Every structure is written in structure tokens, then in C-alpha cells.
Amino acid sequence: MKKMSVIFAVSFLAAFFAGSLFAQEVKFAIPLPLTGTNAKFGEIEKRSYEIAMEEINAKGGVKGKKIVLVFEDSQGKPEVARSIAEKLIDVKKQPVIFGEYSSSCSKAIAAVAEERKTPYLVVTGATDDITQQNYKYVFRLNPTNAYYASGLISFFKEVVKPMSIAILYESSDFGTSGAEDMVKQAEKFPMKVLTKEQYEKGAVDFKPILSKVKSEKPDVIYMVSYVMDASLLMRQIKELRIDAKLYAGGAAGFAIPEFIQSAKEAAEYVVTATLWSPQVVYPGAKEFAEKYKKLYQDYPSYHGAEAYSALYIIKDVLTRAKSWTPDGIRVAMKGTNMVTAFGPIRFEDKAGYTNQNFMDTLVLQVINGQFETIWPQKYATKKYVYPIPRWRDRK
């Protein structure tokens, strides 16, 4: 009994002193897919939010208040994401919502946020139409799908000059809109679209589709897919010895370290569009990447950088907001103009979008088993390798 009371007293004191460091705390719950098929990305984001939280708290928090983050598992299901959003607005009275990974969950939350007049910062959902609804309370920090490949397109134009392209994409929101956009770009080029094939996520064999691609001899093979599919596609391209001038990926699965680990030498010289890489010149990017690597033995993908920067944006907005009410925060959010580790952030209304951040996207190439930024040239960490050697000339 005595022991218990000592423990109580000690923990009470500890809590008291910990509490006294910060006068108050400000608590945010973040919806993320922590279980289910998108859990991998949810995990990367969760870790990144935590790194940002510790950094901000170490520097005194927001207006002297300590940030406390809680994570709510949405399981990647829109109706659960919606429940979480309703709860945050109604029960927790949280004046601003941010987070979620997939486009469909982001859409569900965006609809609630707009109806309930609570600002929502979309962190990774990429489908174009989220910010095309004229929503006043929905902001998005990541470029939309239509802009994901803009860096890649300029690389095509200036270096590769392809005449034909084959597009393979997974059947999802992200895959479809990525492929549609590439078709539109190809028409402008002009570049002939030889095939546009959709496949089921998590397929075990791509050889039927790839044989078709091989017979058509495209200059470029462009693929939009997640990790496992990305590496299997490249491995089977290698097995079938399909020699295209360039193998290009549309971000997501091609732009995260697991791709190189599981595709091994088949990944060599593959280029991919990405929104961010650890080598970018933005302040804090390198530090964040190194810190993440130290903690989790791997570099974060662009999703991590987006999450990490999202919390900095929230901090910036809260510092500038006149009042911590939904409307006060919305006004402050609209006035955001800052550079984060992810890149410059400004929420603009243009080209049919509302409150959308526009930025340069990058091109990475796998050179000697490492991702290197190769395009745009001002951000390049290494010179691109092009033309790439044919399969039979490789070791």
C-alpha cells in the first residue's frame, strides 16, 4: 500500500513538472489508415507527424502550447474516415482537420468539412476533383494527380523525345487519373499511345499484358502502381527483355525505397515522377530525411515529407490565426506563404482548382541502386543516364 502511494506521488509530481513546462497543450487527432492495405503509407505518415511534433515542441510549441497528436485508424474505409471527421468536429471540437492518405477517404472528409464549415488540409489525396468542387474549407498541400508527371513530361520533351508510349496502370482512383492525364499529355506532345491497359491491384503475373506491350515496341513504358506491382512489373519486363528507350513510373510505388529493394537490378535506370526526394534543396528536407533514416533505417517517401510539412503548416497557420476558430483558421490558411521541407506552400485558386498548392515535381532515376534526382536540372543530384543500356548489354 505504501509503495503504491509513493508511486502515485512520484507520477503525480512528474506529471506536474511535465505539465509546467508547457502552460497548456493543444491536441489534434489525425485520421490515417493504420490497418488494411494502405497501412504501409499510414505508418510512414504517422512517423513523420511524430518527428515534426517533437521538433515543434522542442522549440516551444505553438504560441507556448504543446502539440499532442493522437492517431485515429480509418482502416482506409471512407465511412470510418467520415465517422472520425464527424467526431473531431462534434465531440472534440477540433477547429481544423488534417491527414488521411487515400483519395476516397480524403473525399469523404472533405465533404464533411465543407458542410460543417471546418477547414481541412488534404495531405496526400491526389485525385484532381477534391479541390475542383469549389470547396471553401478544403485546402490541399500536395499537387494533384494531373501535375504529378509534369516534371517527367518536361524530361520527355527535352531529353527522350519519344514517339510512342505504352501506359499500364492499376485499377484505382490514383492509377486511373494518372493514366488519363498521361494520355492527355501524350496527345499534346504528340506521342502515340499504343496501349493503355488497366490491371488489378496486387496481380501475380503481368506477362500477358507485357507480351502485348513487347509486340508493340513502345519508346516509353509508363506505369502507375504501388510497391509490389511496381517491382514485379520491372522484374517481368527484365525477364521478357522488353527493350524500351525508357521505363517510367508515375510516383507512388516507384518512388519509395522498397521498390529498389524488391526489384533489385531490374530497377536500375528506371525513372519515376515524384513530388519530393530526400535530396531536394528545400530547407529542412535533408535533416528530416536523415532523422527519419536514423530512427527507422530507411529514407521516407514523399508521403512522409508531406505529413511532416503538414504539421509545420498547421503550426504556421495557428501562429498567424487571429482566433482558433474554424473561420479564423480558414482565413489564416488562405494566407499561407511559406517554404517547408516538402516545398513552397501557397493555396491558390486557378485552373479550376480552389485552395490548391502548385509546385514543381521532380524526376528520380535509379542509378547504382540509389534514387538520384535528375530533373529539373536545377535540383539534379546526378546527371541522368540516357540512353539506357539494353537488357542483354547489362551484366
Place this chain on the structure above:
Amino acid sequence: MKKFMPPIILAVLCFLPLVGLSSYAMHILVLVIMWSIIGMGWNLLGGYCGQVSFGHAAFFGMGAYSSGLLYYHFGISGWWGLLVSIPVLTITSLVIGFICLRLRGAYFALATLALGEVLRVTAENLVKFTQGDLGILIKQRTWVEKTWYFYVILLLAAGSFLLVKKVMESKLGYYFVAIREDQDAANSLGINTTLYKTIALCLSGVLTGMAGAFYMNYMGYIDPTTVFPLYDISIVTVMVVMVGGVATYWGPVIGALIMVFLAEVIRSMPKIGAAHQTLFGILLIFIIIFLPNGIVGDFRKITGLFKPRGALK
């Protein structure tokens, strides 16, 4: 007393929105009622008629898409989908029933399982018609407040409950049970088994489809993976009925309460909430092992546990 239970519960539910529940609580309530309708639909086919379906997502998705496509192609309110889904699903069920209901037991279950997946892949690939994976988004939902959604779904649920009760108290119901108990015996007594199984499938499909049409109007966004999934809809439907009580009137309601409300409560608990899937899984295993007839079906077993020992003598 038992006779007055449904109207009493209905009356209590009718007054609930007036108490001033938060919109979060209302959302959970709406989902619970929606799932109990799906459960009632499944129960009619799987519980009473004994034809276990693993593809109710097919009906749910058809309902949701008939509402969504009306809005997308013709620009009319998605609520018409509630009406349109009735003929759409009746026809679909007839076609499916004609093909699949000749199969029995596991083969029927497998056929329905395939059906859900077939429809999902179809919806993903008919890009011109369904927008594929981009899904259908309603720009402006009818109401911001939950009250009216609540009353709509409550009305649907009351209607479904009444329908199931009336059907089961009629001759039709006895045919269903006869088919479940022994199909060959039923056949030899002159019951046209394929016909009555098809009727059960139609009723079941329509109820589920109407819930789907409601979902479209309520959530404002659907895509093939949210309305045609195997795990999140088809399997959950089976679980709702299994946990609540197969072939009982209140089973689907109790099941929905557990699968939606309890799942949300466990998920929201601080600290242990992180393991919500595990905890919930364990709970389900317990229910299935110790209460094989579901909570309503084995209600006596549960009350027996709390009675003083002496009472058993």
C-alpha cells in the same frame, strides 16, 4: 409485452433526434440502422431460406450505383435511386437466381462470392458508364443535418422489419423454412424450390439494394472498391446476422449494433484502441464459439449466466 416491442422501440427511435444528439452519434446511429437493413435482407435469404450468400456487396453496390448513375447521367436527385433500385434489383436477382439457385450449399455460396467480384471489376472497367475508379461524387448532398437522413433510414428499416415479419408469418415463410430444413423433402411435398428460393433472393436483393441507394445519398461518394468489396460489405453482412442471431427478427439489429457501434467504441478507446481489430476479432470468435445461434438466438443462455445458481435447480 413481446408484441409491443417493435412499436415501442420505433417510437423511442423517432424521438431520438429531438434529444439533441451530436452529429457524430447520429452518424453512427444511421450506419447501425443501415446495416440492420442489410442484415435483414441477408437474413431472409440466408437465415430463413438457408441459402448462404457471400456476395451481398453485389446487391448493395447495384443499389448504390443505380442511385449514383441516375444522378451522374440524368442530373436528377439520387433519392430516385431508392425507387429505381427496386426494379433494377428485382431483375438482377431474377437473372442471378435463375443461374445460381440451381446450385446448392457451398456451390451457391461460391457463385455469389464470385458475383460480387465480377460486378466490382465490371464497374471498374466500364469507365464511360460508371466513371470507373474515379467514382461518383454528389456535389451537394440534400441535407447537412443528419435528422432527415435518420428518418429516411428509420422508415426504410421499419418497412423492412415489417416486410420480413409479414413474409415469415405467411405461407411463403413456411416454404422458406421448409427449403432450409430439407430441400428434397420440400420438393417432394410439391414446393417449387427454385421459384421460392428466387423469391427469397429478390426480396433480399431489393432490401440490400435500397440500403445501397441510401448509402450513395448519405455518403455522397461511391467508387467500386467502397461499394463492392468482399470483406467490408459481403463478409460484414454475414457477420452482422451471425453475431446477432440467424433466423430471428431482432438478430440483424443487434448484430449491426455490435458490428458498427461496438466496433467504433473499441476503436475510439484510448491506448487499447490501437489493437481494435484484434480485440474485435477475439470478441467475434467468442460469440461464435459460445453463442452459435447469435446473441438473440442464444439469449436464454446469456440470461441463464446471470441468474443465481439456485434458480437452476
